[in-house]
Amino acid sequence: MNISAKYDPSSVEDKWYAYWLKNKFFHSEPNDKEPYTIVIPPPNVTGVLHMGHMLNNTIQDVLVRRARMKGKNACWVPGTDHASIATEAKVVAKLKAEGIEKSSLTREEFLQHAWAWREKHGGIILEQLKKLGASCDWERTKFTMDEPLSRAVINTFVYFYKKGLIYRGVRMVNWDPEGLTAVSDEEVIHKETRSKLYYLRYYLSENGRKSDKYIVIATTRPETIMADAAVCINPADGRYHYLKGKKILIPLLNKEIPVIEDDYVTMDFGTGCLKVTPAHDVNDYEIGLRHNLPVLDIIDEHGRLNEKAVILVGEERFAARKKIVEMLREQGYMEKEEDYLSQVGYSERTNAVIEPRLSLQWFLKMDELAAKALKVVEDGEIKLIPDKFRNTYRHWMENVRDWCISRQLWWGQRIPAYYLPDGRFVVEPTLDEAFEAARKIMPEIRREDLRQDEDVLDTWFSSWLWPISVFDPEKPGFPDREPNRELAYYYPTNDLITAPEILFFWVARMIMAGEEFTGRIPFSNVYLTGIVRDKFGRKMSKQLGNSPDPIELMKEYGADGVRVGMLLCTTAGNDIMFDKSQVEQGRNFANKIWNAYRLIQGWEVGPESRQNEYQKCAVDWFESRLNKCIEEMDANFAKFRLSDSLMALYKLFWDDFCAWYLELAKPSFGEKIDSITYGATVKFFDALLKLLHPYMPFITEELWQNLEARKEGETIMFSEMPSCKGYDPELLEDFEHAQQIVMNVRNIRQSKGIASKERLSLYCKENYRSKMNAAVLKLANIDEISARKSFDDCSMGADFMVSTYEFFIPLNTHVNAGEEIEKINKEIEYLEKFLKGVNAKLSNEKFVANAPESVVAMERKKQSDAQTKIENLKNRLCKLIKD
């Protein structure tokens, strides 16, 4: 194998990914083992990998690989989402660039283009995930518009329709005049927008003629005055009581409208008078319903004024606004204009200003479904991680509104409603069945008379079935049907890893569908990742250009390095501030592992070599240290603290294994190693690789394959994850003391300018006992540690304390007494202050009486330790002054 001093991921990663694929290691089939299942949050089929995907999928891969090594039958189902709005927008844009307008195509032609686009660009993102090392079961790759999955969507629609939960109604929807579709509330982004508040004069009517009295009404949308149906005042507003029963004339049109009263109007906003425009404002629509006002829709689907507007017909709404403002000014209707900052809704997909618009849409009743989905989270049956999201979840589920599921698009599952010529309709999964049903209500009808609804279903109406339909697409819509073998085995899935912003669109709805069709929750844990931001805290976006290309990043730093870089700084639910330096850290770690391996593989076992005492120390200690770390990692994992778990391992490898263990275990220059130490080292390294594998799959496979002779078809992926076998806390404490002694000696060497090669002696007091002295001798380059009653007869040298133990190094150079005295004085001062605090506590009767015994005992120990330390320091001080 290549043993360059630098680890080169590029030569390793593709090789092992191909090996894993060739051997079908990622593939899962139901068997006797316990399943561990994750379904991927399907990225948009046209999507390109971004840092958010990287984080999300790295976490999934860590969980899946770990479960696999814990002996579970792990299955990670990949796939893509057809994302109707986003994809259709892309296809439309692409056609436009080629000079083809969507409007010039038939539905079938357009869909052909769309499928062609999907064939070509769809699933790029899945290929990119392979670079990351994602151990998805690619044989199970699904697409939400695969024929069986689409059928599941249709069956679901029919099911809910027949259950009476789906209805068709006129509703005020968020209309996207560019996308020419209704979008859900969640797809509307409100942005603060600079606009003007226009104060318009509405004249009172005298028998249909303009009187000289007027009232002033503030509006931000003067272009909608033609659709005004009333003027509204608050019944409690004394200023306008005289208006009761009066009629008002719409400016420019001189059309008469009534004055109505409604609590909705805020008296101290604007002028306290509100123009009511039911067709073009949600609140006005509701007022209109209460007061039976006529609805006059003057804006068409493209956002242009239609003929009902009477004036400015055909003008686009914003152009119309400019023009009408000019007209109002000229004709004396404009009282004043103010700058105004307000929240305006924009379409998430097209960034067009949303137009509230009345239209005939399909809705799904949510209250019943939401109640069930709320309960399982409230009861803790489904855990949200972190659980602070429960509050947000509850709030949403308690205030849920009916779900508008129709979209005026072509790309997606077409609504299976078939209209009869007279406007009645039937809902059936297929045209054949619809025809049968239609004949029952209209016997003479011909097949070709039926016209299918033009709309498609909201994308989330297919993704909410995902955890079910990837296994058993025949199940949705049929709660009583037996689940197939796959669904019975893999469902419910275990963990779902996703972003908090789709907690409601997707997670909540999957819970609803799961409950409805299987009677079970779809997953037990929902791990919510944060948003990946740049180091300045800005969201990564194309416009800012602050998002690194993941593929380039992996090329430069290696997939393992990138994974580690992301994981080190992520905690559930928190945004991550991404910076290249983290990825560098990951790369450096991979290199460290690589070089540790280089050291070990260069060792030669000598048959006659015997294990040194310090090597025995190292092996005994690391055995305990390793097990303690495993315990810590497992505890963190149980709480989904992935980053803590990785950090514990990082330190174990870098500090404990490399800096301490290997330094002790490695044979002296030019010598061979004994078989016991060698065997132990290989065993430890093997365990470390396994622990590391979920985080860093590539380098660990590479090194594991080389560590010992492996057969074809063997993989670290299926090796057993090490578990904690217990440890000796005393041994660990002894070694910690040894480490501190070594560090003190090194420190003294550095400050006194003593070369590390120069061998020193070390005295300790007789009370110091340790099993790890041999390690100190080796690492601090000490010839012996001799125990003494006191250091009084030692003249030149340096002393130090570890815990309460005193040590002395005889030296033939003078210590700088002045400096030393100052240092000791400072330490005494500090300790005395500390002791004072402890004494105060202990002399407080209430503390001694109330605090638990263990706490008091701890304070007593602190007290005596501090006293001992101060005493020791004072002795040293006396000696220094005497000398």
Next chain:
RNA sequence: GGGAGCAUAGCUCAGUUGGUUUAGAGCAUCUGCCUUACAAGCAGAGGGUCGGGGGUUCGACUCCCUCUGCUCCCACCA
């Protein structure tokens, strides 16, 4: 406007029912080293009183109140 959350070393974050924490880690910084696995490295060092104020308690980073600053979600008053 309603709701939720956050504020701990230069940066990113831990700190698990208040007491083994005299507040930890990683990165960054500083000093000295090309020491025969690794300069993507080694050895060592410095750095915070836990946003401000008040309270509860024998004891508070940890609980309560309040102020300040930030983030997110929901609703969007024309």
